[in-house]
Amino acid sequence: MSTPTETIAPETSAAARESSELQDLAQKHLLMHFTGAHTYTEAPPAIMVKGEGCWLEDEKGNRYLDALAGLYCVQIGYSHGEEIGEAVKAQMTDLPYYTNWGYAHPPAVRLAAKVAEIAPEGLDRVFLTSGGSESNEAAIKLIRQYHQAKGEGSRMKFLARRNAYHGTSFAALSINGMTNFRKPFEPLMHGARHFSNTNRYRRPINETEEQFTDFLLHELEELIRQEGPDTVAAIFIEPLQNAAGSVTPPRGYCEGVRAICDKYGILLVADEVITGFGRLGEWFASTRFGLKPDIITCAKGIASAYVPLGAMIATSDVVDTVLNGPAGMYLHGLTYGGNPSACAAGLANLAIMEREDVLGNVRHNEDYFRTRMADLGSLALVGDVRGAGYHWTLELATDKEKRTWADPVDAADFVANHLAPGLLSAGVLCRAAVDQGGAPLIQFSPPLILNRDEIDWLVASVAAVLKEAESALAGTRA
Known part of the structure; x- marks a missing residue:
C-alpha cells in the first residue's frame, strides 16, 4: 500500500470507468445500505479489496485515504487482520x-x-x-x-x-x-x-x-x-x-x-x-x-x-x-x-x-489536527470548522457573513455533482452530505492511527477539491 506522498487519485480513463464483473454483480444482486438508486443503474460502486494502515485499495488499483474509518469504526486501521x-x-x-x-x-x-x-x-x-x-x-x-x-x-x-x-x-x-x-x-x-x-x-x-x-x-x-x-x-x-x-x-x-x-x-x-x-x-x-x-x-x-x-x-x-x-x-x-x-x-x-497507545496518538495529534482543519476554514466555501479529537466537520457556506448556503446551485446538487465526486477522485473517503438545515457538510473521522503526514495529505487534497468546487460555482454565478 502507498504512503501519502505516493497515493494516486482514482483512475479516470475510459478503461477504468468500465464496470467489472463484481460491480455488475453488485448492481444486480447486492442491496446496499443507504445507497442511492443511481448506483444500481449508472455509476457502479467501487469494490474495495485491500486495506493497510489508514488506506484502502479497490479492485482497479485505486488508492484512498479512509478519512471516515469505514463508518467511524476502524480505530486501529486495516493492518491487524x-x-x-x-x-x-x-x-x-x-x-x-x-x-x-x-x-x-x-x-x-x-x-x-x-x-x-x-x-x-x-x-x-x-x-x-x-x-x-x-x-x-x-x-x-x-x-x-x-x-x-x-x-x-x-x-x-x-x-x-x-x-x-x-x-x-x-x-x-x-x-x-x-x-x-x-x-x-x-x-x-x-x-x-x-x-x-x-x-x-x-x-x-x-x-x-x-x-x-x-x-x-x-x-x-x-x-x-x-x-x-x-x-x-x-x-x-x-x-x-x-x-x-x-x-x-x-x-x-x-x-x-x-x-x-x-x-x-x-x-x-x-x-x-x-x-x-x-x-x-x-x-x-x-x-x-x-x-x-x-x-x-x-x-x-x-x-x-x-x-x-x-x-x-x-x-x-x-x-x-x-x-x-x-x-x-x-x-x-x-x-x-x-x-x-x-x-x-x-x-x-x-x-x-x-x-499501540492508540488513544495517546489521538491526544498527541489533536491540536495539530485542529490547526490544519482551521487552515481549511480560511477557504472561501468553508463557513464553520468544529469537532474534537479525531472527529471534525466542515460546514460549507456561500455567504460566510450570513452563515448560509444561498447559491443558485442547490446544496444537494452541489454535493452530488461537485463535492462528492471531487473528493472521491482525489482519493479521499469521507462523509459529504447535506444536513437538515440545507448546508453541505464534509466530515472526517479517520482511523485513530492517522499520523501528521497523513493529516497534511488529507488537508491538501480537500483544499484542492474545495478550490475547484469554488471555481465551478463561480462559473454558475457568471
Missing part, C-alpha cells in the same frame, strides 16, 4: 458459538470485565450486542423495565436531540432526530420527543457560551415539564453529536443535563456508538466532557469493526432494580449477543489499542 484473525481462529477451535441466555463463556466474561474496567466509574454491567442499533434498543428496553420495577410505569417517553442519529431498528429509529430517516416508517414507538442540539454556528453572534448553555437547559427542562416529568423515562445524547456535524457541548451543559435528570428521576443515556473507544482521546467521550450517564451504548470501535460487536453498559443500580423487579429478569436477548468469536476479536482489538 492477521492478529485478530488468529484470536478468532483460536476461539473457533475451542468453542465457535454458544449463547449468553442463562450461560456464559470465557471471552464474553473477559470482555465484559474489560469494558467495565475502562468504562466511567460506576458503569460495571455489560450486555453484549452485535451493533449500535441493538445497543440502543437494549437500553430502551432496560429503561422501561427499570421504571416499571420502581412502580413508575407511566414513564414511557424518551427525549433525544434534533438531528441526532441513534440507529435503524424500531425503538432506536423512533428516537432519531433526523426526520428524513424516521418519516417513511412512522408511526413508530410512542413518546419520542426532541430538543435542540448544541450546534452554535447559527446562534446569535453576541451570545456567550454560558447564555447558550442556559438556553439549552431551560428548553430541555420546559419540555420535561410540558410532557409531565412522571412520563419521561430517559434522555439520549451523544457526547459529541455526529449527524449534525461534530457538535460538541458548551461549558456546563453536561453537568446541567445530569442535574435535570436527577431532579426529575430520569435516566441519562450516552450514545457512544461513534465516540466510544478512543475517538476523542479517551476510552469514552463521556469522561472527556464530564457527562455522567446511567447507561452507555456502544459498538463500532469495541472491535474496530473487524467483526460485528456492540454493548450496553449500565450501572449496577439500574440492572439490580430490573433483576429485583416483577419479571425477575431483564426481558431481552439476542442470538448473536456475546458471540464467542466476536468477543475474542473485541478483546484482541482492545489489547492492540493499549499496546
